[in-house]
Amino acid sequence: MAQPMQRPLAGRPESRGERKERTRRAILDAALALAGETSLVALSLRQVAKEVGIVPTAFYRHFDSIEALGMALVDESFVSLRAMLRDIRRGDPAFSDVVDRSITILVDHVHQQRSHFLFIARERAAGPPAVRDAIHHEIELCERELATDLARLTATAPWSAEDLRILSNLIVMAMVATAESIMNAPPRPDAEKAIIETARAQLRMVLVGALNWQSRT
Amino acid sequence: MAQPMQRPLAGRPESRGERKERTRRAILDAALALAGETSLVALSLRQVAKEVGIVPTAFYRHFDSIEALGMALVDESFVSLRAMLRDIRRGDPAFSDVVDRSITILVDHVHQQRSHFLFIARERAAGPPAVRDAIHHEIELCERELATDLARLTATAPWSAEDLRILSNLIVMAMVATAESIMNAPPRPDAEKAIIETARAQLRMVLVGALNWQSRT
DNA sequence: AGTTTGAGTGAACGTATGTTCACTCAAATC
DNA sequence: GATTTGAGTGAACATACGTTCACTCAAACT
Structure with a gap:
């Protein structure tokens, strides 16, 4: 389930903004899936990061906290x-x-x-x-x-x-x-x-x- | 808020079963209070133990898991x-x-x-x-x-x-x-x-x- | 009086957590 | 082509987690 965030194999080179948006979406989707099995309050930043395939610190480039994600x-x-x-x-x-x-x-x-x-x-x-x-x-x-x-x-x-x-x-x-x-x-x-x-x-x-x-x- | 589990200062000596029941109640009350602020799924065994004033392992004398407590x-x-x-x-x-x-x-x-x-x-x-x-x-x-x-x-x-x-x-x-x-x-x-x-x-x-x-x- | 029982202890373990920091390196800007 | 920018990296930290184990010691039973 945990996919590394990498460029889609085929397709034109991604702009910087596009890439950021794609990662953001991946975080939102991963959080939605994980929270669907327990709850936001039981969701850890590292869990989300692992599911998305990014390093925990990269999360902060998109959201200040799990609550902000929420x-x-x-x-x-x-x-x-x-x-x-x-x-x-x-x-x-x-x-x-x-x-x-x-x-x-x-x-x-x-x-x-x-x-x-x-x-x-x-x-x-x-x-x-x-x-x-x-x-x-x-x-x-x-x-x-x-x-x-x-x-x-x-x-x-x-x-x-x-x-x-x-x-x-x-x-x-x-x-x-x-x-x-x-x-x-x-x-x-x-x-x-x-x-x-x-x-x-x-x-x-x-x-x-x-x-x-x-x-x- | 975290009270050590000890005999009530005044009163007759407690029977073994009474003491166990008192601890059990304290665990239930602590869990109810803590879960009232987040949720069971965000509740840790150690948090409950600390709130009750017992060591984490003592929890197992009363419940197999947080879910069983739930x-x-x-x-x-x-x-x-x-x-x-x-x-x-x-x-x-x-x-x-x-x-x-x-x-x-x-x-x-x-x-x-x-x-x-x-x-x-x-x-x-x-x-x-x-x-x-x-x-x-x-x-x-x-x-x-x-x-x-x-x-x-x-x-x-x-x-x-x-x-x-x-x-x-x-x-x-x-x-x-x-x-x-x-x-x-x-x-x-x-x-x-x-x-x-x-x-x-x-x-x-x-x-x-x-x-x-x-x-x- | 002597023995058993069992709630509670305390150390230890491997693992997961949030957050910090200095870093890379490609896209964007100049 | 040189410089800046910023998403993502990876190591490190202090702290929290669940669970194990060998233990104490007073109440309960014989």
Whole structure:
């Protein structure tokens, strides 16, 4: 698994910046893979360096510490997550299959960017404080975005900002839990199918609850 | 913080078993405290020993490994969690304030057994595989218990087992998320009050959804 | 009273850790 | 073509790690 960092055997000579970027990527990928098996807080600089195929000191040319690396991984992981949200938003939300479609897209993205979603789910709870805070902040932003989306959908009978916040928070936490279930599940397709159907039913249940909701605020 | 393990200055001479139990408890407490700041997977045997005030080798008289210690902490933590569930079940579920009361009890227990709930929430995502699996298994049992409680409550218009499973899963995940929010929140009482009110509204929303639910199974 | 038991000790081991420093040597700049 | 720059090297450091082993010595058992 540990590859020495060397020029790709074929191909034109690499510029200095290109080489640096390639090493940086290799570090990020190695850290993502290693953290996927334990956690950032159990990850050592030397482990990462060995996996990348560089000497430990070379690590410092790219990051000040494992924690700084972690912050970069937060940014990167939320690029994946936001790509998913964009995909979900792309469809017509008026169609009755929003729920089914949204869950399908969620599951697809969790598979395609497994390590990013795993990183978010795990380090959200166990990462170094700065990483945890950054993740929570990003999730909060997602909740706010969802709230404005929902506000647009319910423009005819507008809800209070507070109710929108509460509903968004509930939906996001359900989606996070669903993503976690998918990642923890055995790769058997029937096990996954069951999680998907559960998640869909739950999301529908939440929406039914929200539509029959009498605010008390 | 690191106290040498020695006989309490006052008090009758300790039996051999009592002394062993006292050291064992000290190890569990130290591990719980240290894991509360990072995670089990970032916890070293020597750190725990130093915190307890024993020599590293003495650790082996009580546990084979940090992971075995973790499994003991799972058992212990779920004793706290089940005590909470018992407290919640104690009240009359027919009263209309089940939701308010349940959330209050949840929050109280999270405060009184903070380290246990923190352990469950964190190691559920980041612990060693055996610990993660044990925690997920226990949570699944809680979901099943909740499902049978709900079945009893809805005996007049019985739901399908599948719908009960789906609803229980949703409620438990919302409670887990609420507990996490409480533990992550600043200790300011108004911040906590907001989380509590959100959790209550969400739980009510879910129940409204469930009551207006048309099963498709 | 004499013997056994077992929690806790302390030294020692090989290995892994983060960080420092002086270095190389090819690409980038002049 | 000469000079500067900076990613990556390799040795060295103090410290921490898990585990081994032979040990003590007081409580428990005979």
